[in-house]
Amino acid sequence: MIEINNLTRRFAQRTVVDDLSFRVQPGEVLGFLGPNGAGKSTTMKMLTGFLAPTFGSARILGFDIQRQTLQAQRQIGYLPEGAPCYGDMPVAGFLAFIAEVRGFRGAEKRRRVDAAVARLELEKVLGQSIETLSKGFKRRVGLAQAILHEPPVLILDEPTDGLDPNQKHQVRQLIGELARDRIVVISTHILEEVSAVCSRALIIASGRLVADGTPLELESRSRYHQAVTLVGDALDPAALAALPGVAGIEANPVEGSLTVLARPGEVIFPQVNALIHQRGWTVRELDVERGRLDEVFRALTRGEAA
């Protein structure tokens, strides 16, 4: 378990991380969300022992990152933001170095390196120096060094940043596979990633925790939760607006559709459906929304209530 209590970091007079407390259990994939500069990377740097907190504590599987730094760091695989590596080293040499620093020798070292290479499909670039690799390969080398010792805790700072859609899919799949009985913390500002890989999402803004829940829970805080969108001819907005449980109507001129918003906690699809049948409207498209994460994200991180 990761336990974070009142974690705070100030740079000069600026508070970058402000009194953050949360827990992460094994098996959870925690998505750390927030706009750029919200304090995601700073939090991760404190979790991995790179930065000392101004105040508060972090415990990794019971080891205090400040007092038992090395024991805690042995439990962690970390991909820093931008996946910095030693550019002048060949991939094979770099991974061998990481394996040695992680305490593996001889056959065990080779086995670990081979396993990480196979998992990230790095066979073709083993002899190349890291600085000559494409962005996608560099990121994969960074991930390979993070998972090499099969750590119980994985902390990945923007693992898919700068990757193409296929590579993103691969990395997400990898995270999904790794997540079983591990703790995975990823930071991202790509919202689709949260729905795709995370079992829980934290949203932070200006260093403060503003939301904590499953992606579904967060989506349900959207004003589009349970909204019904219709495309059809001769729809009557006034009749739709008068239905019980309807909070309002939005017209989308570009798609030629109407979105009927539900009041919080209400389900309006049956009423809308009944009205369509009663009036005999021709409806070509009908869509019930779970909610829009990007809208929740914007509302929360701009400091407005969702």
Place this chain on the structure above:
Amino acid sequence: MRQLPAILKRELGSYFATPLAYVFILIFLVLSGVFTFYLGGFFESNQASLAPFFNFHPWLYLFLVPAIAMRLWAEERKSGSIELLMTLPISRFEAVFGKFLAAWAFAGLALLLTFPLVLTVNYLGDPDNGAILTGYLGSWLLAGAYLAIGSCMSALAKNQVIAFILAVSVSFLFIVSGFPLVLDAFAGWAPLWLLDAVASLSFLVRFEAISKGVLDLRDLLYFVSLIAAWLTATAVVVDLKKAD
């Protein structure tokens, strides 16, 4: 301490990953030859000794050694790999000392490659080989002191050129602290013990004895403690500056 060899190996390898190592060794050998034979008057002195070779080392190292120390930490901070290094399960001591040892081993290798001089002087005459060995040891210790200063300056500056200039400047102070130039500044007002203390910090004074083949335990201790002090300072600076 178990991870020290891994750090040492990686650092040493990175010298040879770029032309830096070969360029450095070449320049070092050429310059030490020039100093020994032209400026030092190796043949004219008509003595079977390597004193003309060792005498110029404090000045030769002043510019060459900061060149191998400047990348130690500045490069890590610039590329961001310091975040990777400092989140691996290694102690601060292992990181600082491992990097220093790699640079020191490299300097030692360059120094060893001057062995033809030893052969030459043995061929020409009958030198005191014990004194030569002491000279080599002293020279290597001197290089270590320069490197420890350079390591700290490299941790201070993100830019390698600035790290180089800082290292040359600080090292220069350690060379000239035994000269009237510096001592005169203290002479008027400072108590004698301070004057002696400043003078005793000088590389030149300490190295002179060793290069002549006189190995005093106090001189040995001087270099070892100087290295230890600057490496401790490096560790502190790395901690303060790593996240900038």
